[in-house]
Amino acid sequence: MKNFVRTLFSMALLVLGSAMPAASQETTDSSVASEPQWSLAATGDSIITRRIAMYDDPTFMNLVDVIRNADVAFTNLELSLFRLWEFEGYPQAESGGNWEIGPPEAAEDLKWMGIDLFNRANNHTTDYGVEGMVETNRLLDSLGVVHSGSGMNLGQASQAAYLDTNKGRIALIGLATSFTPMSRAGQTRPDIPGRPGLNALRVNHTYQLDSDRMVDWRRIVESLGGDLPESSEEPVRFRRVTFVPGSESKIISEVNPRDEERILQSIRSASRQADFVIVNSHSHDPNNNILEPPDYIQEFAKKCVDAGADTFIIHGPHQLRGVEVYKGKPIFYSLGDFVLQLETIEPMPDEMYERFGLGHESLAGQLYDTRFKGDTVGFPSNPVWYESVVAVPVFRGHRMIEMKLYPIDIGHKLPRPQRGTPRMAQGALAEKIIDRLATLSEPFGTRIELENGIGVWRPGSSTTTNDDRE
Numbered sequence: 001m002k003n004f005v006r007t008l009f010s011m012a013l014l015v016l017g018s019a020m021p022a023a024s025q026e027t028t029d030s031s032v033a034s035e036p037q038w039s040l041a042a043t044g045d046s047i048i049t050r051r052i053a054m055y056d057d058p059t060f061m062n063l064v065d066v067i068r069n070a071d072v073a074f075t076n077l078e079l080s081l082f083r084l085w086e087f088e089g090y091p092q093a094e095s096g097g098n099w100e101i102g103p104p105e106a107a108e109d110l111k112w113m114g115i116d117l118f119n120r121a122n123n124h125t126t127d128y129g130v131e132g133m134v135e136t137n138r139l140l141d142s143l144g145v146v147h148s149g150s151g152m153n154l155g156q157a158s159q160a161a162y163l164d165t166n167k168g169r170i171a172l173i174g175l176a177t178s179f180t181p182m183s184r185a186g187q188t189r190p191d192i193p194g195r196p197g198l199n200a201l202r203v204n205h206t207y208q209l210d211s212d213r214m215v216d217w218r219r220i221v222e223s224l225g226g227d228l229p230e231s232s233e234e235p236v237r238f239r240r241v242t243f244v245p246g247s248e249s250k251i252i253s254e255v256n257p258r259d260e261e262r263i264l265q266s267i268r269s270a271s272r273q274a275d276f277v278i279v280n281s282h283s284h285d286p287n288n289n290i291l292e293p294p295d296y297i298q299e300f301a302k303k304c305v306d307a308g309a310d311t312f313i314i315h316g317p318h319q320l321r322g323v324e325v326y327k328g329k330p331i332f333y334s335l336g337d338f339v340l341q342l343e344t345i346e347p348m349p350d351e352m353y354e355r356f357g358l359g360h361e362s363l364a365g366q367l368y369d370t371r372f373k374g375d376t377v378g379f380p381s382n383p384v385w386y387e388s389v390v391a392v393p394v395f396r397g398h399r400m401i402e403m404k405l406y407p408i409d410i411g412h413k414l415p416r417p418q419r420g421t422p423r424m425a426q427g428a429l430a431e432k433i434i435d436r437l438a439t440l441s442e443p444f445g446t447r448i449e450l451e452n453g454i455g456v457w458r459p460g461s462s463t464t465t466n467d468d469r470e
Contacts, residue, residue, distance in 0.1 A: 035396055035397030035398075036167045036168055036275075036396075036397065037167075037394065037395065037396050037401070038071045038072070038165075038167035038168065038276065038394070038395050039069075039070045039071050039072075039392055039393070039394045039395070040070055040071070040072050040073070040074065040278065040311065040391075040392065040393055040395075041066060041067045041069075041070035041072070041073035041074070041114070041115075041390055041391075041392050042073075042074050042311070042313050042332065042335060042390070042391045042392070042393070043067075043073070043074065043075045043076075043115070043335060043338035043388075043390050043391075044075070044076060044315040044318075044334065044335035044336045044337050044338050044388055045075075045076050045078045045122075045315050045316065045318065045336070045337045045338060045339075045340070046075045046076060046077055046078060046079075046110060046338050046339040047078050047079055047100060047102075047337075047339060047340055047341055047342050047345075047420075048079070048102050048106040048109070048110065048339040048341055049079070049100075049101075049102040049103070049106065049341040049342075049344045049345050049346075050102075050103075050106070050341050050344055050417075050420075050421075051103075051105055051106070051109055052106075052109050052113075052339070052421050053108070053109040053112045053113075055421065057423070059409075059423035059424045059426065060421070060422075060423045060424075062424045063390065063406070063408060063422055063423055063424045064113050064114065066390055066392065066406050066424075067113050067114040067115060067390065068113070068114035069114075070114070070392055071165055071167045072116060072117055072163060072165060072170050072278075073113075073114045073115045073116055073117065074115065074117040074118075074119070074172070074278065074280065074313065075110060075115050075117075075118060075119070075338055076118075076119040076122060076280065076282060076315040076316075076338075077107075077110075077118045077119065077120060077136070077140075077147070078100060078122050078124050078282075078315075079100035079101055079102050079124055079127075079345075080100065080101050080102075080124070080127060080128045080132040080133070080135065080136045081101070081102050081103065081104050081106055081107050081135075081136050081139055082101070082104060082128075082132070082135045082136065082139065083103065083104065084101065084347070087128070087131070087132070087135060088131060089128050089129045089130075089131025089132055089135070090128070090129060090131075091127065091128055091129075091349040091351075092126060092127060092128065092129050092182065093351075094180050094181070094182050095124070095127045095180065095351075096122070096123030096124040096125075096127060096179075096180055097123070098124070098127070098342070098345065098352070099127045099128070099345070099348055099349050099352065100124045100127055100345055101127070101128065101132075101345060102341075102345070104139050107139055107140060107143055107145075108143065110339075111143050111145055115145070116145050116146060116163060117145070117146050117147075117163060117170070117172045117278065118140055118145060118146065118147040118148075119147070119148065119149050119172075119174035119280050119282065119315070120133070120136070120137060120140075120147045120148065120149040120150040120174055120198070121148075121149030121150055121157070121174040121175050121176040121179070121198040121199050121200075121281075121282055122149075122176050122178070122179065122198070122282035122315075122316065123176065123178045123179050123180055123183075123282065123284070123316075125149075125150055125176075125179070125183050125197070125198045126180065126182060126183040126197065126198075130196040130197070133150055133183075133196065133197070133198075134152075134196070137150060146161045146162065146163045146170075146172055147161060147172075147174075148160060148161035148172045148173055148174040148199075149173075149174025149175060149176065149198055149199050149280075150174075150185070150196075150197065150198045150199070151185060151196065151197075151199075152194070152196045153185055153186065153187065153188045153193065153194025153195065153196065154185040154186055154187040154188070154194055154195070154197075154199070154262075155187070155188060155194065156185075157185040157197060157198055157199040158173075158175075158185075158199045158262055158263065158266050159173075159266060160172060160173045160266060160267075160269070160270035160273065160274065160277070161173075162273070162274055167275075168274070168275030168276055169273075169274040169275045169276075170274060170275070170276050170277075170278060171270035171271075171273065171274035171276070171277045171278065172278050172280070173199075173263070173266055173267060173270060173277065173278070173279045173280070173309075174198075174199060174280055174281075174282075175198075175199040175200070175201050175263055175279075175280070175281050175282075176198055176199065176200060176201065176281060176282040176283070176316075177200075177201045177202075177203050177255075177281060177282070177283040177284075177285055177297070178282055178283055178284040178285065178316050179198055179200050179282070182197075183197045183198050183200075184197050184198065184200040184202075185197035185198055185199060185200065199263070200259060201255055201256065201259045201260065201263060201281065201300070202255070202256035202259050203253055203254070203255055203256070203285065203296065204253070204254050204255070204256055205251055205252070205253050206242075206244060206251070206252040206253075206254075207241065207242065207243045207244070207251055207252075208243070208244050208245070208246035208248070208249060208250050208251070208252055209243050209244070209245060209246065209249050210245075210246065210247065210248050210249050211245065213249050214232065214236070214243065214245045215232070217236060217243050218232070218236055221236055221238045224238070226238040226239075232245070233245055253285075253294060253295075253296050254296060255296050255300055260300065260303070263279075263304070264303060264304065264307045267279060267304055267307040267308050267309055268307050268308055270308065271307070271308025271309075276310045276395070276398070277308050277309045277310050278309070278310065278311055278313065279304045279309040279311070279312050279313070280312070280313040280314070280315065281297075281301075281312070281313075281314050281315075281316075282314075282315055282316045283297055283314050283315075283316050283317075284316040284317055285297055285316075287317075288316075288317045288318050288319065290317075291319075291321055291322075291440060292321070292322075292443075293314070293321055293322075293333040293334070297314070297333070298324075298331075298333075301314075301324075301326075301331045301333075302326055302331070305326055305327055305329050305331070306327075309329070310329055310395065310398055311329055311330050311331070311332070311393060311400075312329075312330075312331045312332070313332045313335060314332060314333050314334050314335070315334065315335055315336075316334065317334040317336070318336060318337055318340075318379075318385050319334065319336045319337075319384045319385055319387075319388075320334060320335070320336045320387075320388055320389065320433075320436060320437050320440060321333035321334035321440055322437070322440035322441040322442075322443060322444050322446065323391075323403075323405075323437070323440075323441045323444065323446050323448070323457075324441070324444035324445070324446055325400065325444075325445075325446055325457070328398075328399040328400055328459075329398070329399070329400060330391070330393050330400055330403060332391060335388060335389065335390075335391060336385075336387070336388035336389070337385060337386065337388050337410055338388065338390070338408070338410075338422055339410070339420060339421065339422060340379065340385060340386060340410050340419075340420040341419070341420035341421070342379055342420065343368045343372070343379075343380070343416045343419065343420070344364075344416065344417065344420075345364075346364040347363075347364065348364065348367060352367065353367060356370045356371055357370075358370060368416065380412070380416075380419070382412075383412040383413075385410075385412070386409070386410035386411060386412035386419075386420075387407070387408075387409065387410070387412070387425070387429070387432070387433045387436075388407075388408050388410065388422075388433070389405045389406055389407050389408060389433060389434075389437060389455065390405075390406045390408055390422075391403065391404075391405050391406075392404045392405070392406065400459075401458075401459060402456070402457070402458055402459075403456070403457040403458075404454055404455065404456055405434065405437060405448065405454060405455030405456070405457075406424065406454050406455075407424070407425035407429070407430040407433035407434055407453070407454065407455070408422045408423065408424060408425055408433075409422070409423050409424070409425040409426070409429055410422050410423075411423070425453075426453070427453075430453045430454070431450060431453070434448065434450045434454070434455040435450070437455060438450075438455065
């Protein structure tokens with residue numbers, strides 16, 4: 001009898017033991033299936049100097065619907081927003097190339113469109129000084145939208161800002177590699193306060209010359225009265241530019257290691273404090289006309305993903321660059337422009353008029369006529385600045401399961417008072433935009449298909465296995 005009981009007990013243990021892995025696997029599968037699905041509407045630069053919420057035409061409202069239907073929406077706010085006659089600061093002697101300012105209502109209109117995440121780190125953050133930065137941030141706070149990338153010291157500028165949604169808590173970290181020197185925030189010490197400004201990722205450039213070019217450079221420096229080191233193997237510095245000898249002539253660029261570690265630490269912390277992390281950078285590097293992002297930007301973007309970012313977004317070049325899918329997460333090397341109302345910034349400081357040989361009697365209309373030479377040079381001369389996308393990646397937890405790329409027409413052919421407002425691109429223009437983005441993305445192994453007038457990416461559609469690339 002005892003043997004019979006033992007046999008039954010042993011059989012029961014075997015049955016229970018064999019069932020355990022299956023139960024565990026079922027729990028794992030249900031855990032994966034229960035991960036929230038969430039979407040992000042990501043845009044590029046917003047230089048918004050006029051109201052846009054009054055438009056109700058279908059192509060505009062269709063774009064608004066795309067943004068509103070996403071769980072979160074992002075843009076780079078590339079200007080200050082306040083009423084100049086109420087402002088107690090001044091335009092600075094140094095700007096990001098332009099003194100960009102718009103009305104406070106512009107922020108209300110972007111919020112009305114559904115945008116709730118704003119980057120504040122770019123080359124126009126302090127066009128109107130720290131006072132302009134603070135005034136704009138105060139406006140965004142009053143509207144209840146989330147912004148990051150600037151603050152009253154480097155710690156504040158570097159930290160994540162958070163948006164709570166029914167899909168989870170979203171962290172936003174903003175930074176810039178393109179910025180004016182005066183706008184870089186400084187670290188607080190026990191004996192001195194930090195400096196207000198933006199979250200900067202400095203890039204160190206080393207200019208290397210081969211032996212023949214180095215000889216030429218030494219002669220030039222000597223002829224201009226510069227000091228030369230005795231050895232031809234030593235670097236030669238002149239007027240803040242240093243050239244080092246090497247086997248070939250090239251520029252060697254590396255991100256500042258201290259800045260990099262600070263930003264990666266912010267991402268690692270945010271990945272613990274939030275469910276999902278969005279990192280974005282304002283990076284014109286190397287310049288607006290180059291379509292391939294530099295190696296150091298590509299490497300840094302991947303380090304951010306490795307540190308916990310669910311996506312890395314670049315804005316700044318004012319035109320589209322390619323998209324890469326790294327470890328199942330999208331890297332947008334440039335989303336171009338979203339709102340480009342560059343020609344209705346008014347008024348402008350005297351330095352801007354002086355740059356184009358105009359006196360105090362000239363006003364904005366003449367300034368832009370002169371600057372853009374009747375739309376034959378600069379932004380109005382080329383449609384590439386006015387053709388972009390709103391990217392909508394959809395995630396299951398931390399992995400992208402689909403991405404839609406909605407082509408937008410920012411009104412290149414419209415007259416100045418109307419140019420710069422985004423609408424959904426149609427027909428041949430939509431196909432042209434998606435085709436260009438698909439071509440730019442191919443080198444990264446990302447395949448984008450045109451479906452019903454929009455670009456689409458799905459897992460497994462890549463030309464390589466880059467969605468799992470290490």
